Amino acid sequence: MNAENMDCMTTIGEYRFPTKDAEKKFFGNWLIYIAWENHLMFCAPFCLPLPTSLPFGAFIRDVLPQLYGEHPEFEQIDWQRVRWYESNEEFLPDFGKSLQQHGFGHKTLIRFETPSLEGSRSQIDSKKMAF
Amino acid sequence: MDKPVKKKKLGLKPRYSAMTRGLSWDTTYQDMDKVFPYDQFEGIKIHDWDKWEDPFRLTMEAYWKYQGEKDKKLYAVIDAFAQNNGHLGISDARYVNALKLFIQGVSPLEYYAHRGFAHAGRHFTGAGVRVAAQMQSIDELRHYQTQAHTISHYNRHFNGMHDSVKWFDRMWYLAVPKSFFEDAYSSGPFEFLTAVSFSFEYVLTNLLFVPFMSGAAHNGDMATVTFGFSAQSDESRHMTLGIECIKFMLEQDPDNVPIVQRWMDKWFWRGYRLLTLVAMMQDYMLPKRVMSWKEAWEMYAESNGGALFKDLARYGIRPPKGWDDACEGKDHISHQAWGTFYQYSHAAAFHTWVPNADEMQWLNEKYPDSFDRHYRGRLEHWDKLQKKDERWFNQHLPMLCQVCQIPMVFTEPGDPTQISFRETQYEDNKYHFCSDHCKEIFSHEPRKYVQAWLPVHQIYQGSCYPDDINPESPGDSPVREVLRYYGVVGGQDNGDFNASQDRRNFDAALGKKVV
Numbered sequence: 001m002n003a004e005n006m007d008c009m010t011t012i013g014e015y016r017f018p019t020k021d022a023e024k025k026f027f028g029n030w031l032i033y034i035a036w037e038n039h040l041m042f043c044a045p046f047c048l049p050l051p052t053s054l055p056f057g058a059f060i061r062d063v064l065p066q067l068y069g070e071h072p073e074f075e076q077i078d079w080q081r082v083r084w085y086e087s088n089e090e091f092l093p094d095f096g097k098s099l100q101q102h103g104f105g106h107k108t109l110i111r112f113e114t115p116s117l118e119g120s121r122s123q124i125d126s127k128k129m130a131f
Numbered sequence: 132m133d134k135p136v137k138k139k140k141l142g143l144k145p146r147y148s149a150m151t152r153g154l155s156w157d158t159t160y161q162d163m164d165k166v167f168p169y170d171q172f173e174g175i176k177i178h179d180w181d182k183w184e185d186p187f188r189l190t191m192e193a194y195w196k197y198q199g200e201k202d203k204k205l206y207a208v209i210d211a212f213a214q215n216n217g218h219l220g221i222s223d224a225r226y227v228n229a230l231k232l233f234i235q236g237v238s239p240l241e242y243y244a245h246r247g248f249a250h251a252g253r254h255f256t257g258a259g260v261r262v263a264a265q266m267q268s269i270d271e272l273r274h275y276q277t278q279a280h281t282i283s284h285y286n287r288h289f290n291g292m293h294d295s296v297k298w299f300d301r302m303w304y305l306a307v308p309k310s311f312f313e314d315a316y317s318s319g320p321f322e323f324l325t326a327v328s329f330s331f332e333y334v335l336t337n338l339l340f341v342p343f344m345s346g347a348a349h350n351g352d353m354a355t356v357t358f359g360f361s362a363q364s365d366e367s368r369h370m371t372l373g374i375e376c377i378k379f380m381l382e383q384d385p386d387n388v389p390i391v392q393r394w395m396d397k398w399f400w401r402g403y404r405l406l407t408l409v410a411m412m413q414d415y416m417l418p419k420r421v422m423s424w425k426e427a428w429e430m431y432a433e434s435n436g437g438a439l440f441k442d443l444a445r446y447g448i449r450p451p452k453g454w455d456d457a458c459e460g461k462d463h464i465s466h467q468a469w470g471t472f473y474q475y476s477h478a479a480a481f482h483t484w485v486p487n488a489d490e491m492q493w494l495n496e497k498y499p500d501s502f503d504r505h506y507r508g509r510l511e512h513w514d515k516l517q518k519k520d521e522r523w524f525n526q527h528l529p530m531l532c533q534v535c536q537i538p539m540v541f542t543e544p545g546d547p548t549q550i551s552f553r554e555t556q557y558e559d560n561k562y563h564f565c566s567d568h569c570k571e572i573f574s575h576e577p578r579k580y581v582q583a584w585l586p587v588h589q590i591y592q593g594s595c596y597p598d599d600i601n602p603e604s605p606g607d608s609p610v611r612e613v614l615r616y617y618g619v620v621g622g623q624d625n626g627d628f629n630a631s632q633d634r635r636n637f638d639a640a641l642g643k644k645v646v
Binding site for chain 2: 008009010011016018020021033037040045046047048072088105106119129130
């Protein structure tokens with residue numbers, strides 16, 4: 001057990017049930033969570049079932065525009081400058097390698113930051129979209 | 132023939148005693164612990180059940196009489212409301228969406244409370260607390276009934292209310308109240324009372340009922356005001372039960388203190404997260420506004436709740452851990468929630484809209500530190516799109532918190548530009564949370580929360596499609612199929628208010644020009 005889980009549950013008997021969202025329940029896909037940092041027009045990060053073999057390049061080319069394309073700043077993203085994080089750990093993506101080859105897993109959270117496109121961090125008087 | 136002996140009538144107090152605790156007995160054929168098997172496993176130690184002070188002295192006989200009177204009055208008002216087409220006297224058809232939220236998300240909790248208190252009313256060893264819980268159980272059933280009856284008049288004239296019971300079991304945002312209560316009533320009886328009677332009824336209930344009921348009064352909905360009044364007199368009894376139960380546990384044994392403290396931490400936070408829906412209703416859904424969520428929070432939580440926790444300090448109880456973060460959130464959560472429902476309105480069962488210029492001005496006045504800086508921009512952007520006939524709906528499903536089940540919309544305390552992420556690994560799986568407090572709730576009982584029925588994950592597992600759909604390939608519009616499973620009529624029960632049948636019908640009935 002992870003050190004930060006201090007299970008102090010009291011029960012009337014044996015209490016053990018399978019996790020509801022085990023990897024095998026998603027037809028061979030992983031659930032991947034995706035967050036464009038500081039772009040809060042989209043109220044929350046997204047959750048998508050994605051094939052483990054999906055190359056990172058295809059993830060950027062085919063998946064992200066569907067999710068975020070409607071944001072006025074999306075078209076201006078310079079993908080070479082984007083900074084990527086798996087939860088809080090920064091990583092350098094290889095566009096040719098798959099999600100699996102990046103070492104991701106079921107319920108991985110991928111966050112990305114777009115320098116100079118600051119979304120909700122923009123000053124509202126700078127005529128940028130502050131959301 | 133013997134002359135019947137006329138018995139002297141008992142006074143109020145002995146009569147109460149005879150008709151409640153006097154009807155209880157200690158079992159001898161079976162061990163008492165076997166008859167009441169559920170009130171020890173939580174670790175709460177009770178040495179003397181007789182020390183329980185009955186918070187209200189009401190016999191069953193008096194209870195029926197009193198509630199019967201109240202019901203007579205309520206149903207007279209409901210009849211008059213229906214005969215006079217009272218629904219046409221409300222401020223604006225947008226208001227009805229607050230009622231939809233109520234019948235969808237709040238009334239089912241009354242029914243859950245009925246079940247939970249029925250269970251508690253059977254399983255406490257002490258007769259005093261059993262009687263109190265049994266009466267509350269009946270109250271809650273009655274609240275559900277009066278709410279369903281009152282709102283049924285609106286159901287004849289507006290969409291979004293015709294299948295609320297089914298929706299409660301199926302729809303994504305209703306999983307928030309549903310999972311809250313299922314968490315409470317699947318715990319032991321002491322935790323249930325701490326969750327519902329104390330944290331919810333005592334600490335937070337004013338934040339639920341006052342906004343809905345005064346919102347109804349301000350918006351011309353006398354029927355709802357009346358069921359509110361009818362329930363309110365019961366609520367004061369329920370609150371007393373909550374505080375009495377807490378004091379009883381704390382006074383019975385010092386070992387109870389840390390257990391009760393952990394429950395307070397948990398249930399304060401769970402209740403606070405649930406009230407996000409109320410915050411949104413208050414700031415965005417009432418055409419005539421009463422007070423802002425922030426003002427209500429300051430009055431009912433910060434000042435009243437602050438005094439309460441000062442009072443409990445003598446038992447070694449401190450304010451709940453999430454207290455400061457909850458106070459910080461008062462500037463943000465209503466705006467974050469409305470933005471969520473605005474963009475997922477095509478997947479809900481009520482209407483949303485962009486507030487008009489006057490309403491935005493009001494929001495700015497009430498939220499000078501947050502509204503213009505963080506929330507106005509996106510609303511104006513959406514408004515512009517809508518004026519170009521491009522009303523924006525978010526077509527992809529959001530990430531949810533494993534515990535509160537709310538989409539991960541909440542921002543980092545102190546930084547409203549940054550979504551707050553927390554996660555943990557348990558056994559072979561990763562779990563994500565919206566806050567330190569939801570994460571801690573999970574960490575204390577991971578075996579419970581790994582079972583959470585998260586609506587988004589369930590859709591992807593194929594659990595939320597009608598029988599004629601293959602979950603592995605649900606076709607060109609999975610959302611359409613999910614709505615079919617929910618039993619929601621897309622574009623009629625949901626979507627933007629301005630394009631709604633509700634608006635057209637209401638305007639037509641008032642003789643306004645129909646756009």
